[in-house]
Amino acid sequence: MNVNNVLPHLHKELLHGMYFDYDDTSTKFLDIITITTSLFLFAPEIKKGQKDLSISIPVFHYSVWEKEKAAAEAFFSWMTDTHVSLQFTNNIPPDTEEGFLLSLPAYQNIALFYDDIESIAGINHQLVCDYIRIPNKNNEKTKQQKLAAFLRKTASDSSEIINIDIKLLNKRKSKTTPAAISLVLAIAAAKAYFNGGTKVYYYQSQKIDADSLNLAKTAHPKTYQLLNALYQCISADMQIETPLLHKTRVAILKEMPKEHKLQIKNTNECLRMKRKTALAAANTPCGICTACFQRKIALAAANSEVYDGFYQYDYGQKIAEITDEHDQQIYRDTLELMETLSQERKTTEEDEYLADDLRSAFACFVDRYNPY
Numbered sequence: 001m002n003v004n005n006v007l008p009h010l011h012k013e014l015l016h017g018m019y020f021d022y023d024d025t026s027t028k029f030l031d032i033i034t035i036t037t038s039l040f041l042f043a044p045e046i047k048k049g050q051k052d053l054s055i056s057i058p059v060f061h062y063s064v065w066e067k068e069k070a071a072a073e074a075f076f077s078w079m080t081d082t083h084v085s086l087q088f089t090n091n092i093p094p095d096t097e098e099g100f101l102l103s104l105p106a107y108q109n110i111a112l113f114y115d116d117i118e119s120i121a122g123i124n125h126q127l128v129c130d131y132i133r134i135p136n137k138n139n140e141k142t143k144q145q146k147l148a149a150f151l152r153k154t155a156s157d158s159s160e161i162i163n164i165d166i167k168l169l170n171k172r173k174s175k176t177t178p179a180a181i182s183l184v185l186a187i188a189a190a191k192a193y194f195n196g197g198t199k200v201y202y203y204q205s206q207k208i209d210a211d212s213l214n215l216a217k218t219a220h221p222k223t224y225q226l227l228n229a230l231y232q233c234i235s236a237d238m239q240i241e242t243p244l245l246h247k248t249r250v251a252i253l254k255e256m257p258k259e260h261k262l263q264i265k266n267t268n269e270c271l272r273m274k275r276k277t278a279l280a281a282a283n284t285p286c287g288i289c290t291a292c293f294q295r296k297i298a299l300a301a302a303n304s305e306v307y308d309g310f311y312q313y314d315y316g317q318k319i320a321e322i323t324d325e326h327d328q329q330i331y332r333d334t335l336e337l338m339e340t341l342s343q344e345r346k347t348t349e350e351d352e353y354l355a356d357d358l359r360s361a362f363a364c365f366v367d368r369y370n371p372y
Contacts, residue, residue, distance in 0.1 A: 006041070007034050008058045008091050014166060014187055019194050022093040027060035028234035029190040034059060034091070035072060035230065036186040039079055040168070040179040046080055053084045058091035061234070068233035075226040079178055079217065106130060106160060109197035110188045113161075114176065115140075115147050116267050117295075118244055120260050121252045122203030123154045130160040130195060132188050134175055139273055139283050143266040143309075150263050162191075174274065178217040182227055189231065189238050198237045205249045206354050208341060210290050215351055221245060248357040253302035265309035269295050287311030288322075288331040293338060300368055301361035316369050335371060338362050 011020075011030045014037070020026060038057045046053060055076075059065050065072060065088045076084040109129040113119045115136060131151060135144050151161060164187070169175050175184075181202070188200045202224075209216035217223055224240050231238040244252060253261075268274075270285035270292050285292050296315060299305050305315055313322065313331065322328040342359040366372075 007037060010034070010037055010168070014168070014183075015190060017162060017164070018191050020190060021194075022060075025234075025236070026193070027093060028064070028236065029186075029193050029238075031059040031061055031065065031091075032230050032234070033183070033186045033190055035065075035075075036179075036183040036227075037168070039076055040183045042076075042084075043080055043177075043179040046082060046084075050082050053080075053082065054087060055084060056087045056089055058089045060091050060093060062088055062090040064234060068230075071226075071229050071233050075230060078222060078226055079182070106158070107196040108159070108192075109199040109201065110192040110195065111201040112184060112188055112203070113147075113151055114203075115144055116269070117249065117264055118203040118205050118252065120147075120150075120263050120267070121256050122201065122244065123151070123260065125154070125156075127201070128156045128158060129197070129199075129201065130191070131155060131162065132184070132191065133161060133163045134169075134184060135163060135165070136175070136268070137274060140268055143268065146266045147263060150266075176218065178223060181218055182223070185227060185240055189240070193236070193238060199239050199241050201241045201243065203244050204242055205244050205247055205252050206357075207249070207294075208354055208358060210337060210341065215354060219245065248354060249298040250301045250357055250361055253298060253304050256304075261304060261307040264299070264304070264307040268309075282312075285309065285311050286327070286330075287313035287315075287317065288327060288334055290334050290337060293334045297338070297358075297361040297365040300365045318371055331371070 011033045014033060020030070022030075035057055038055055042055050057065075069086055069088070073084060073086050076086065111122065111127070111129045111131050113131050113133040115134065133148065133151065148161075148163070155161065169180055169183075174180065185200055185202060188202075192198065192200050204219055207216045207219040208214070221242075224242050224245070228240050268285055270282070270287075271289040272282045272286045273284075275282075287293070287296065292311065296305070296308070296311075299308050300315070313327070317331070319328060319331055319335070322331060338358075339362075342355070342362045344355060
């Protein structure tokens, strides 16, 4: 696959509204944006176990990435579950920097705010940093406005809050796939570098991937270790920090202050609401998809249901009481999947700990609400 005609200047769109330049070290950060963008564009087109996969990536530091190709290929292979051969081509910096937004460095790190429960938990009064906020679809706009107000109230007065609306991300169904998150982290790292900072904070809890029955890639430490390795390749003083990655959502909810819990009702994870087309997207969380249900059992296990918002099918919903046959089947399938996940035995200590947490949360939910 050759995407050279798309990638050489795409960093300009991705960093729109942020200061950047083409100094020597700067272009190394821009290269990682291009590398993660390549992954984002490439990943949906491959199938696990596919052979002879190759992608050509234009970079400003050709000699560096030719030398460090193994680290980049290890990152791609882990994220796609198959070997990907990378070829690098030489990208030439433009002669002019006219039109870039100019601002003085803030000497601050960056935190990502995804309008989700973990992002709310991650807000720390002692941690002064700028925020990159990733809003979701327009059908969640009212709640997002409340979360934006909470973030502005809670963050330091000196914090800059940037709401980024990336067309490239909006074309895909989800902004929280492993590839999408790695791309946003690369953008955040560039912003941190031009700020004069050295860290990017991303708040993600331990989660099971319902498809593989293992720790999700977005919640796996190896994902961030391999991404950090790319910054080591360019000798950059930059680190992706994941302070909540060793905790389950139930544990995070139990520790969350009440002031933060009051914002939970303004978050949403419903797959039905996050559908690609506006016509198909709902305005109320369904309560029966896997994302809604995993959220509900975590809140129930943390005795925090009172802080949740409204669902089309609420906590006490019985399967037999759903009149829509399609929705009834979705709910039945979700419950069967949760039963399978909760009974699955894991081979690693880390995965088994997560499975135990899910078993306990699911049992708590069933005991309290008996959906059958």
